[in-house]
Amino acid sequence: METFTFEFPATKRLQGRAHVGVVGSGDLEILLEPSTEPRTRVVIRTGCTGFQEKWRLVLERFLTANDVAADIQVNDFGATPGVVTLRLAQALEVSQGR
Amino acid sequence: MKHRESFVELDARERARAVLDEGTFREILGPFDRMESPHLEPQGIVPQSDDGVVVARGKIGGVFAVVISIEGKFQGGGIGEVAGAKIAGALELALKDNENGVSTRPVLLFDTGGVRLQEANYGLLSIAEIQAAIVALRRHVPVVGVIPGKIGSFGGMSITAGLLSALIMTREGRLGLNGPEVIEQEAGIEEFDSADRQLIWNTIGGAQRVATGFADELAADDVTAIAEAIRAVFARGVRETPRSAQVELYRSLLKAVDPAQPLHTEIFREIWQQRQGAGKKASGKAAEPDRGNAPPSRGRTWFQMLTVGCEPIAGDVPSVRCADATLGGERVRYIAVVPDPDSRFPRARQGEVGLEEGWAIAEYIRQAMEADQAGERRAIAAIVDVPSQAYGYREELLGIHLACAAAVDAYATARELGHPVITLVVGHAISGAFLSHGMQANRILALDDEGVHVHVMSKQSAARITRRSVAELEEATKKVPAMAYDIRSFATLGALHELIGGVNADTPGDEDRALVQDKIAEAIKSTRFAPRDLHVRLSSEAASRGGRTASIQVRRMLAEQWR
Numbered sequence: 001m002e003t004f005t006f007e008f009p010a011t012k013r014l015q016g017r018a019h020v021g022v023v024g025s026g027d028l029e030i031l032l033e034p035s036t037e038p039r040t041r042v043v044i045r046t047g048c049t050g051f052q053e054k055w056r057l058v059l060e061r062f063l064t065a066n067d068v069a070a071d072i073q074v075n076d077f078g079a080t081p082g083v084v085t086l087r088l089a090q091a092l093e094v095s096q097g098r
Numbered sequence: 099m100k101h102r103e104s105f106v107e108l109d110a111r112e113r114a115r116a117v118l119d120e121g122t123f124r125e126i127l128g129p130f131d132r133m134e135s136p137h138l139e140p141q142g143i144v145p146q147s148d149d150g151v152v153v154a155r156g157k158i159g160g161v162f163a164v165v166i167s168i169e170g171k172f173q174g175g176g177i178g179e180v181a182g183a184k185i186a187g188a189l190e191l192a193l194k195d196n197e198n199g200v201s202t203r204p205v206l207l208f209d210t211g212g213v214r215l216q217e218a219n220y221g222l223l224s225i226a227e228i229q230a231a232i233v234a235l236r237r238h239v240p241v242v243g244v245i246p247g248k249i250g251s252f253g254g255m256s257i258t259a260g261l262l263s264a265l266i267m268t269r270e271g272r273l274g275l276n277g278p279e280v281i282e283q284e285a286g287i288e289e290f291d292s293a294d295r296q297l298i299w300n301t302i303g304g305a306q307r308v309a310t311g312f313a314d315e316l317a318a319d320d321v322t323a324i325a326e327a328i329r330a331v332f333a334r335g336v337r338e339t340p341r342s343a344q345v346e347l348y349r350s351l352l353k354a355v356d357p358a359q360p361l362h363t364e365i366f367r368e369i370w371q372q373r374q375g376a377g378k379k380a381s382g383k384a385a386e387p388d389r390g391n392a393p394p395s396r397g398r399t400w401f402q403m404l405t406v407g408c409e410p411i412a413g414d415v416p417s418v419r420c421a422d423a424t425l426g427g428e429r430v431r432y433i434a435v436v437p438d439p440d441s442r443f444p445r446a447r448q449g450e451v452g453l454e455e456g457w458a459i460a461e462y463i464r465q466a467m468e469a470d471q472a473g474e475r476r477a478i479a480a481i482v483d484v485p486s487q488a489y490g491y492r493e494e495l496l497g498i499h500l501a502c503a504a505a506v507d508a509y510a511t512a513r514e515l516g517h518p519v520i521t522l523v524v525g526h527a528i529s530g531a532f533l534s535h536g537m538q539a540n541r542i543l544a545l546d547d548e549g550v551h552v553h554v555m556s557k558q559s560a561a562r563i564t565r566r567s568v569a570e571l572e573e574a575t576k577k578v579p580a581m582a583y584d585i586r587s588f589a590t591l592g593a594l595h596e597l598i599g600g601v602n603a604d605t606p607g608d609e610d611r612a613l614v615q616d617k618i619a620e621a622i623k624s625t626r627f628a629p630r631d632l633h634v635r636l637s638s639e640a641a642s643r644g645g646r647t648a649s650i651q652v653r654r655m656l657a658e659q660w661r
Contacts, residue, residue, distance in 0.1 A: 001142040019129040022109060023146040024171030031129055031147055045144045075144050 002049045006059055010040045010069040018094035021087050028076040028084060032091040035069045046076035054081060062088050103321040106246045106270050110169035113207050113246070114154040116321045117165055117328055122156035126659040127184060133655065135178045136648055137217050140577045146172045149180035153188045153656065158203045159329045164192050167207040170249040176214025177255065179580070182224020183652035189231035189241075190653070191660050196238035203332050204235060206243045206262070211277065212253015213529075213554045215564050219580040222529070222554055223593055223635065224649070225254035226537035230632045232261045233510035236340060240264055242331045244324060245271035245304065245313070252277050254533050254554075260342050260503025264331040265313040266324065267304030273312065274302035275499040275530055276489050283559060284489040285445060300363040301495050310370040311341075312497050342503040343511075345464060347373065349457045357443050357492055366495055392416075393437050395449055396525035396549070396603060397483030401434035403611045404481070404618075411465075415458035417441055417449070422476070426619035428518075429476035431466050433459060435484050435535055445490030451531040452488030456501025459535060463508035467515060477518040477622045480509070482536040483525030486556070502534040509538035518625040520618055523585070524603060527552045540630070541595035541621040545614075547603040550585040557583070592641025595621055595634075 014034040021029040035041065042059055058081045072091075079087070108116060115123040127133055129147035138145040150172035154165045166185050168175045177185070185206070195202040213221030232241050240263035245251050247270030251259045256275050259265055267273065276284070278292035291297065300306055307313040317327045351373045355361065392398065398419070405421035413420060417438035423430050437449040446452025451459075463478060470476055488498060513519045521539035532552065536542065544550055554560070561571045575582040579590050589597050598617050601610045628634070636646055636653070 001139070001144055017130065019147070022169060022171045023144055023173075024169075027171070029129075029146055031132075033130070045139075047142075047144050073147070075146055077144060 001045065001047055002052070003043070003045045004052050004055070005044070006042045006056055008040045008060065008063045009038065010063065010067055011038055012067045012069060014068045014070045014095055016095045016097060018091045020091045020094060023075045023077045026078055026080070026083065028074055028079040028087055030087050030091045031073040032095050033071045035071050038069055040068060040070050040072065042072040042074060044074040044076060046074075048076070048078050058084050066092055068092065102318070104319050105321050105324050106248060106268060106319050108321075109171070110150070110152045110167040110207070110209070114152050114165040114167040117158065117205060117207070117244075117325050118154060118156035118163060119158060119160065124155045126153050126155055127652065127655050131655060133180055133652060135180045135217065137179060137220070137578050137580070141216055141574050143216060149178060149184065150175060151181040151184040153184050155660070158205070159332055161201050161203050161332070162195070163203040163205065164188050165205045165207065168210045170209030173214055175210030175249050177210060177212065177221040177224055178214040178217035179220035179224065179648045180652055181214070182221055182228065183649040184656065186224055186227040186231055187653040187656040189228060189235060191656060193231055193235045193238070196235065201239065203239060204241050205328055206241070208243060208245045208251035208255060208259060209247075209249045210251055210253075210255045211249060212255050215555060215560050216574070217578065217580055218554045218560075219552060219588060219591060220649075222254065222533065222537070222552075223591060225258060226533060227632055227635070229258055229261055229506050229533070230510050230538060232258065233507055234514060234631070236261070236263050237336065240331050240334070240336055242266070242328050244328065245273055246319065246324070247271045250274070250302070254530060256499035257502045257506060257530060257533055260500040261340065261507055263337045263340055264315070266315045266317050266327045267307055267313045268317055268319045269304050270319060271304040272298070272302045273304075273307050273499065274494045275487055275502065276494065280559070281489045281491065281494070283562070289445070289489075290491045301491065306363060306367070309367050311374065312500060340507070342500060342507040345457055345460050345504060348497075348500065348504070349461065352453055352457065352496065355492075355496065361492055361495065363495060392439060395436050395483055397434045397449065397481055398436040399604070399606065400481050400483075400522070400524045401432060401436065403606055404479075404615065405432050411462065413458060413462070415454045417446065418455050418458040418462070420462040425615055425622070428619065428622050430618070430622070431462065431476055431478045432481060433462055433478065433535075434481040435459070435531075443488065443490070443492065445493055446488035448485055449483065450486050450488040451484055451502065451505070451534050453493055453496050453498050453501045456498070456505045456534055460504035460508040463512050466517065467512055470517070475515060475517040477520060478509070478512055479618060480519070480521045480536045480539060482521055482523045482527045482532065484528060484531035484535055485526050486528045487530035487534070502530050505534040506538055513538060513540055514630055516630065518622045520621045522614065522618065523550055523552070525549060529554045540625040540628070540634070542593055543596050543598060543617055543621055544585050544589070544594055545601050545603045546585065546597045546599040547601070548584070549603055551583045552585060552588040553583045590640055590645050592638040592645035593635040595624070
């Protein structure tokens, strides 16, 4: 198991919070909460070690397209980058009440 | 035609929402409370923010309800300390409400392999507390269970399912004490072929369970159908005699089966149909109480020591010994499970708790409950030396989970009625066997001896299933005392009333007996005028000193958010 944290600059405030996903095989759980600071902090715990750089790239890409100041907790059980991106998008949707 | 919406495909949270009246769902102790398991990260396992259990308040049929939904995708729905405390705590709050005249309808949505092996004895303790709460709650309100699939309900949680007022299953649901893989591993492929899917579904699948009286209703995998089935149970009201209390019916069923003959799943359906119609009086010959050729066991040794000079109570299951003795002015009914090399059921010859054992324990306890109806309630003492539950095909087909539930039900009901129930662990206290025989006691005593073990699975099996070597498993036990096998580690969890030192456990003498008798007498005394639930296990010094920190915190937070 590995734990790491990333921070990205952000400007727009998030409206609500959201919880999506399950820490089950090939999936992950995301807890998304608004932050009052102009940044997004992502804390990741994953059972698959050695993919820190991949995580950074996936998150960077998503957060460049979606500017939100948030605290994000990720509990991962071997999700692929595609699943991670889908879950992030879902979390964002849920937080906007959609 | 109405559009069907699959219930099985929903996650735990969506399932809970689906069975509550529309718009009433309110989760308590949810993901943002971040009450996750404190025991997984130290073992290198990523935890989940709700520990795999969703507790939701709301209404069912316009009445207050609590729905407890297990997420099968997280750690196989395994019950660890937090998950277990959420279930037990929610049921305890529902019990309190119902006792105070606030009707609250409890529903359990199962999807679990049983105890989470990485938290071992925490799971065991929690499941005993869940079961205690259900037995107490069932008198006030039906406690309804659903086993939708895909995992089903196994291990200690199959015993829990056996205690419920009503059980709804789909064809995808499975209910059994031991999973097919575990049986094949413990008893060999000739006993049960875990690759034979047809056999598995015909043995423990929802359709077979409903056809043979182990579940009440086979529902379609449809959200509306399941929600309606739940409402119908509540509309019917409290069940007079729950399944796990129907001792005569199920004992007569077992007697109608010849375990020496092959038993096809279809044949068993027929036997069940006939039994239901027949008189429920048990037939069959009474066996010798002790055939004299049995191997020595600590359970037998201590049973004989503590009941010397007392007439054993006649019964037809030689592996369950029972006798009444007097101790310091108290009447005590001692019950022990011992090896019987001639048992009709070959998988239960080494002292395991099997089909006959579970139901026989229940009968001996219920006899005492009935006989003492008008007067002082005698103490009941379980002498525990049980290597495991019985692993076998016939065991699953004939509902060993229910036999275990019958014993749990009897001990818990006796305790609730005011019989002091005392457990004395003299040897192994393992898994479903210990849940059935010992875990429902007001007070648990254990000999402080290297041969005294408490656990949920043999080291070899636990290592295989959690994909670790035995050495790695032993390393993990240093971080999580709940995974250790020795009785001193178990004592740190706070459930023991006393660890009795200085006793020769294998060949006790008169002094050893006198000491243990004193301890039992003291334990009995301590229960008179004390609460009859299991709360003492959480308020003990060891529990509050760190043995059950998360269990206590979960209950406190649930109570704060309950209304």
